[in-house]
Amino acid sequence: MSNHTLQMHYIAPLKEMQFVMHKLANLENILQLPTFAKTDVDLDTSSAILAEAAKFNQEIVSPLNWIGDQQPSTLQHDKVTTPPGFKEAYHQYSAAGWQGIIHPRQFGGQNLPRLLNSACQEMVNSANLSFALCPLLTDGAIEALLIAASPLLQEQFLPKLVSGQWSGTMNLTEPGAGSDLANVRTRALRQNDQSYKIFGTKIYITYGEHDLTENIIHLVLARASDAPEGVKGLSLFVVPKFLINPDQTIGERNDVYCLSIEHKLGIKASPTAVLQFGDHGGATGYLVGNENRGLEYMFIMMNAARFAVGVQGIAIAQRSYQQAVSFAKERHQSKDLGGSDGPVSIIHHPDIKRLLMTMRAYTEGARSLAYFGASIKDQVSENTSLKNVSEYQSLYEYLVPIIKGFSTEMSLEVTSLGIQVHGGMGFIEDTGVAQYYRDARILTIYEGTTAIQANDLLGRKTIRDSGAITQVIIQQIIMTEIDLEKNSSTAAQSMLSNLRLARKSYEGVLNFILKEHQQQLKNVFAGSVPYLQLAGITLAGWQMARALIIAQKNMPDDPDFYTAKITTARFFAEHLLTKVPAIAKSILEGGMSANNLHIEQF
Numbered sequence: 001m002s003n004h005t006l007q008m009h010y011i012a013p014l015k016e017m018q019f020v021m022h023k024l025a026n027l028e029n030i031l032q033l034p035t036f037a038k039t040d041v042d043l044d045t046s047s048a049i050l051a052e053a054a055k056f057n058q059e060i061v062s063p064l065n066w067i068g069d070q071q072p073s074t075l076q077h078d079k080v081t082t083p084p085g086f087k088e089a090y091h092q093y094s095a096a097g098w099q100g101i102i103h104p105r106q107f108g109g110q111n112l113p114r115l116l117n118s119a120c121q122e123m124v125n126s127a128n129l130s131f132a133l134c135p136l137l138t139d140g141a142i143e144a145l146l147i148a149a150s151p152l153l154q155e156q157f158l159p160k161l162v163s164g165q166w167s168g169t170m171n172l173t174e175p176g177a178g179s180d181l182a183n184v185r186t187r188a189l190r191q192n193d194q195s196y197k198i199f200g201t202k203i204y205i206t207y208g209e210h211d212l213t214e215n216i217i218h219l220v221l222a223r224a225s226d227a228p229e230g231v232k233g234l235s236l237f238v239v240p241k242f243l244i245n246p247d248q249t250i251g252e253r254n255d256v257y258c259l260s261i262e263h264k265l266g267i268k269a270s271p272t273a274v275l276q277f278g279d280h281g282g283a284t285g286y287l288v289g290n291e292n293r294g295l296e297y298m299f300i301m302m303n304a305a306r307f308a309v310g311v312q313g314i315a316i317a318q319r320s321y322q323q324a325v326s327f328a329k330e331r332h333q334s335k336d337l338g339g340s341d342g343p344v345s346i347i348h349h350p351d352i353k354r355l356l357m358t359m360r361a362y363t364e365g366a367r368s369l370a371y372f373g374a375s376i377k378d379q380v381s382e383n384t385s386l387k388n389v390s391e392y393q394s395l396y397e398y399l400v401p402i403i404k405g406f407s408t409e410m411s412l413e414v415t416s417l418g419i420q421v422h423g424g425m426g427f428i429e430d431t432g433v434a435q436y437y438r439d440a441r442i443l444t445i446y447e448g449t450t451a452i453q454a455n456d457l458l459g460r461k462t463i464r465d466s467g468a469i470t471q472v473i474i475q476q477i478i479m480t481e482i483d484l485e486k487n488s489s490t491a492a493q494s495m496l497s498n499l500r501l502a503r504k505s506y507e508g509v510l511n512f513i514l515k516e517h518q519q520q521l522k523n524v525f526a527g528s529v530p531y532l533q534l535a536g537i538t539l540a541g542w543q544m545a546r547a548l549i550i551a552q553k554n555m556p557d558d559p560d561f562y563t564a565k566i567t568t569a570r571f572f573a574e575h576l577l578t579k580v581p582a583i584a585k586s587i588l589e590g591g592m593s594a595n596n597l598h599i600e601q602f
């Protein structure tokens with residue numbers, strides 16, 4: 001058995017991805033927006049791109065997942081060696097142009113929609129979360145440079161980052177500065193030639209040192225000499241591992257060195273580095289944008305990175321689900337409740353089906369919400385009406401902490417259920433399912449913990465606009481309820497009643513937040529993570545409701561696929577949306593009990 005499961009590699013769920021992209025997130029319309037129309041990518045080419053991504057990730061990246069877990073990256077002196085096969089796979093990844101697919105053509109990218117990229121991101125992350133982190137962080141560095149760097153810096157760094165020839169890192173965290181970046185102590189001293197010398201220690205830096213690329217471009221948050229205290233005094237710097245000569249060739253070694261890499265619970269192949277800047281006279285850095293605006297740039301960039309981590313959650317949940325289904329079809333235990341001669345495969349037992357349906361419904365719901373979010377982002381720059389631009393942008397910014405928080409939290413539940421389906425075999429490392437659980441565990445922590453996503457959702461995205469964008473979403477859910485009212489099928493009616501209850505709970509919580517935050521701020525914030533959870537389930541359920549309606553309309557085209565979609569949507573309504581009123585009750589009534597013990601009583 002263990003041999004079988006070890007050899008079970010990832011199969012990309014292309015049909016499901018295509019359904020979400022085409023039917024729920026309207027890829028066809030997005031490809032016709034002026035910026036994407038110029039790329040000459042139509043529905044056929046986008047399908048070909050997805051098929052190619054599936055092939056590459058299934059055949060090249062996925063087989064390295066287990067190897068990376070068993071033979072993690074290692075450090076000798078200040079050099080990190082990645083697991084066997086990673087270097088070759090990474091070179092193929094960059095040579096094929098995957099790093100650049102959403103980035104501007106001006107810098108060698110392909111400028112394709114984020115919607116299409118979401119599916120590509122999902123595939124590489126399902127195949128191998130540790131491997132995928134290198135391109136994910138490079139995307140973050142590219143975004144930061146696109147947002148604010150001077151044309152000179154962009155010219156110097158972007159083409160090689162976009163091609164994947166160099167990789168990027170994000171250096172925020174320090175021993176005293178994690179969730180709260182106000183405590184960043186890394187210093188930046190202005191030099192006469194407009195460069196800076198950087199001094200300090202950064203910890204937990206993903207792919208901070210490795211052997212996949214010839215240069216590593218660190219984006220570093222630091223404080224210039226006369227900067228104000230707190231987050232308002234943070235600036236952003238580019239600090240390359242190797243300096244660049246005027247003719248663009250690789251120059252001398254910069255003063256940034258890897259002191260150690262961490263031993264971790266999961267994502268073991270991804271090197272997590274402690275980086276020391278400036279122990280030998282100062283690391284040369286170049287200011288991105290203006291001094292003291294570093295956090296502002298980081299926040300814009302973080303929307304992309306947080307979205308990408310949300311997709312990591314969906315990706316690992318999908319992989320765990322696939323393996324659980326395969327195991328459940330093979331493992332024989334106990335007779336069928338309906339009667340059988342001997343033991344049947346465990347997928348016949350109602351509780352195993354319930355576990356698999358929970359995994360499937362969470363994953364499909366979260367995917368639908370994330371791809372929908374990507375399609376909103378694709379439309380931001382393309383709407384000529386100003387009102388629409390800011391409304392789309394606000395909607396996207398509202399969705400990002402939900403996509404990050406909900407998809408990653410659900411991935412912990414799904415990967416845990418994946419172990420449960422395997423019984424004892426799930427607890428034994430050889431099957432590989434324990435790795436998914438261990439790998440998923442970081443997702444609710446990095447790029448801002450779930451609590452930090454929830455604070456963002458509640459504070460910046462809900463209270464600050466007095467619930468305006470939440471109301472826009474609620475109105476859209478009501479439109480879907482109206483569509484469901486016209487549909488008399490049992491599945492649609494079940495969805496309608498549960499979606500309506502969830503939406504009303506969501507509205508009730510919104511009113512509570514808006515009314516009570518001034519009088520009882522701490523009690524309202526005790527409900528911040530439950531609010532994120534409630535919003536995540538309701539919005540994913542809303543997307544599943546839309547999927548159900550579309551599936552019924554398209555039934556003759558593919559009865560097998562669409563009946564499964566309708567049943568999964570109905571399961572989402574009856575097993576997951578039904579949690580929402582209980583979560584709402586805990587928010588409305590539970591703030592006091594969460595807060596009232598004195599510190600000494602713990």
Ligand SMILES: Cc1cc2nc3c(=O)[nH]c(=O)nc-3n(C[C@H](O)[C@H](O)[C@H](O)COP(=O)(O)OP(=O)(O)OC[C@H]3O[C@@H](n4cnc5c(N)ncnc54)[C@H](O)[C@@H]3O)c2cc1C
Pocket residue numbers: 169170171172173177178179180203204205206207264272442445446447448449450451452455
């Ligand atoms: C494997 C790995 C890779 C990483 N990669 C990178 C990277 O590439 N670059 C980088 O800069 N950093 C990276 N990090 C750091 C990561 O982003 C931080 O660990 C994370 O932001 C949390 O910070 P912390 O560990 O200091 O926890 P703390 O901030 O100390 O948080 C501890 C607990 O307190 C809670 N908490 C803190 N503040 C609040 C609040 N205001 N309200 C409610 N709860 C709160 C948190 O939710 C958490 O549960 C990585 C970390 C790991 C483990």
